Amino acid sequence: MRNVWIICRKELGSYFVSPIAYLLLTMFAVIFGFFFWNALGYFVLMGMESQMRGQMFPMNLNEEVIRPLLSNVSVVGLFFIPMITMRLFAEEKRTGTIELLATSPIRDLEIILGKWCAAMILYACLLLFTALNFAFLFRYGNPDWKPLAIGYLGLLLQAGGLLAIGTFISTLTKNQIIAGAATFGVCLLLWVLEWVSGYETATWARVLSYMSVITHFESFAKGVLDVKDAIFYLTVIFVGLFFTSRSMESLRWRS
Amino acid sequence: MIKVKDLTKRYARTIAVDQISFEVEKGQIVGFLGPNGAGKTTTMRMLTCFLPPTSGSATVAGFDVLEQPLEVKKRIGYLPETPPLYPEMETADYLTFVGRIKGLSGSELNKRVDFVCERCAVADVKKRILGKLSKGYRQRVGLAQAIIHNPDVLILDEPTAGLDPKQINETRDLIKSLAGDHTIVLSTHILPEVEQTCQQVIIINRGKLVATDSVQNLQSRAGGAESVLVEVAGRNGNLDWSVVQKRLEQLRGVSRVHYKTSHANRNIFEVESQKGFVRGDLARAVVEAGWDLNELRPAAMSLEEIFLQLTGSEASVGPREVVAKGAD
Incomplete structure (x- = not known):
């Protein structure tokens, strides 16, 4: 556990010493801020219209603002995840520092978990910026915090899975660009797999759409904690990290 | 301290290291000599548990590299051919990090960081970014990280490669001064380096052991x-x-x-x-x-000739002025 934390701290150090972390945070904050502004503008317009029509039933902030925004975050996250994970192992392999880690008295699993945790923490920092925007809703409105919390849990689980896959891909190459591009491709594929469910209901289509990371986010966005979906994400995390450790081991046998 | 028996590393098509056996006594400096591509780095990587051997065994301080890698790693300090530095870190932070993953903590860690900084003459660049250090400093920081946990065995892969003559001398003196506390294995393809620093020589060529001997014996054999x-x-x-x-x-x-x-x-x-x-x-x-x-x-005498003489091939090749053939 101690070693995991040492590695994690070192990774966080290199994220925040270099411009990577600040670049990602800024880009994410701007993009999400734009989404939030739009969603809010639309919400206000709808509110005024329904008032003019004399409809008095209450509008729901959770349904109309938070839910679509959380879905947006989950999609935008797909684009940011490759940028977080691409350097994790690829850079160590390129500079040769992997040799230092591999000849130190720490286990491969501790290295992998440390790096993955650092990636998770950086992603959680991105989410903090969205929380800043949502804080305005709580200041001026009265949304329910529980669905929002479950939404965040879903985002973290989904990102955890994709970050684990990205970590695995990063062990396969010395080249960060290749690691980033491949991770981006896989993330994108895992997103669009869901589209087949739109026109096909055969078993293969159901399987494909089940494998999509977006399918499993819907319940979280609604604020419903579905154990099946949580287990799906946990499985992806486990499989991703398992492959990473296999890949690290084979690195030694091959290199 | 180090026992190697029939150590072999085979890749898909080539044999990098072919059944080499040798022993190193405690407190000795051993030179690992061979031309580029002879299998020096591969052997060292097997000793440091970075690569698993295909067959044969190696033990360091009584622990087998395959059976108890964690125990071996605790007792080994390793400087790869290019010092494993994180370019964005400061020297002191880097050494602290390495000390931590080697198992040090608290005031002992701080003491060791200060000690190795003094010992390897990098105290004046403690707050500098590693990526901006000169080659000589980078090499010395590399040495400092290798000895930070006071290991029994030091394994140094071409510690003087790419340094200027003054730095080479400084590094050799530093290595010699470390010999009292540590058993040192250093690889090189430069013959005088072995003559100046080592007590024992292990010569390999094309993955095969050519000779293990003391420096004096080797010279008289070649002489x-x-x-x-x-x-x-x-x-x-x-x-x-x-x-x-x-x-x-x-x-x-x-x-x-x-x-x-x-x-x-x-x-x-x-x-x-x-x-x-x-x-x-x-x-x-x-x-x-x-x-x-x-x-x-x-x-x-060039290394090549000593090879030729030791392997019993024709010794009629004229002497070369350049000793370090292919020293890059």
Whole structure:
């Protein structure tokens, strides 16, 4: 556990010493801020219209603002995840520092978990910026915090899975660009797999759409904690990290 | 301290290391000598548990590299060919990080960081970014990280490669000064480096063990014949080199004189002699014949020749001036 934390701290150090972390945070904050502004503008317009029509039933902030925004975050996250994970192992392999880690008295699993945790923490920092925007809703409105919390849990689980896959891909190459591009491709594929469910209901289509990371986010966005979906994400995390450790081991046998 | 038995590393098509066996006693400095691509780095990587051997065994301080890698790693300090530095870190932070993953903590860690900084003369760059250090400093920080946890065994892969002559000397002195506390294995393809720093030599070529011996024995085995480079000039600038060659060949003890003309008007001869010291006779002969003796120096034995002699191949290859063939 101690070693995991040492590695994690070192990774966080290199994220925040270099411009990577600040670049990602800024880009994410701007993009999400734009989404939030739009969603809010639309919400206000709808509110005024329904008032003019004399409809008095209450509008729901959770349904109309938070839910679509959380879905947006989950999609935008797909684009940011490759940028977080691409350097994790690829850079160590390129500079040769992997040799230092591999000849130190720490286990491969501790290295992998440390790096993955650092990636998770950086992603959680991105989410903090969205929380800043949502804080305005709580200041001026009265949304329910529980669905929002479950939404965040879903985002973290989904990102955890994709970050684990990205970590695995990063062990396969010395080249960060290749690691980033491949991770981006896989993330994108895992997103669009869901589209087949739109026109096909055969078993293969159901399987494909089940494998999509977006399918499993819907319940979280609604604020419903579905154990099946949580287990799906946990499985992806486990499989991703398992492959990473296999890949690290084979690195030694091959290199 | 280190016991290696029939260690083999096989890749898909090639055998990088082929059944080598040797032992290293505690407190010794051992030179691991061989041309580029001989299998030095692969052997060292197997000793440090970075690569698993295909067959055979290696134990460090009594622990097997395959069975108990964590115990081995605790007792080994390793400096790979390129120092494993994180370019964005400061020197002190980097050493602290390495100390932590090697199992140090608290005040002991701080003490060790200060100690290795002093020891490896990097205290003045503690707050500098590693990526901006000069090659010499990077190498010394690399050494500092290798000794931070006070390991029993130090494994250094070409510790002087790419340094300038002054830095090479400093690094060699540093390594020698570390010998008291640590058993050191260092690899190199530069023969004088072994002569200057090591007590024992292990020579490998194409993955096979060629010789393990003490430095003195190796020199005497390789020695016997001596060869000298002589530069001769005529008084008025004209000189018939064949006359000089004949004259030198007549000297007692000289077995062969080879004329290697080099650039502009310089006449350089390689004189090979059987056992014995012929330099005095050579000088006298040249001067008495009325020529100028511009230079007289022993030609160093190249690593390649020692290989050839040790492997029993033809030893008739002329001595080379450059010792470190392919030193990059």
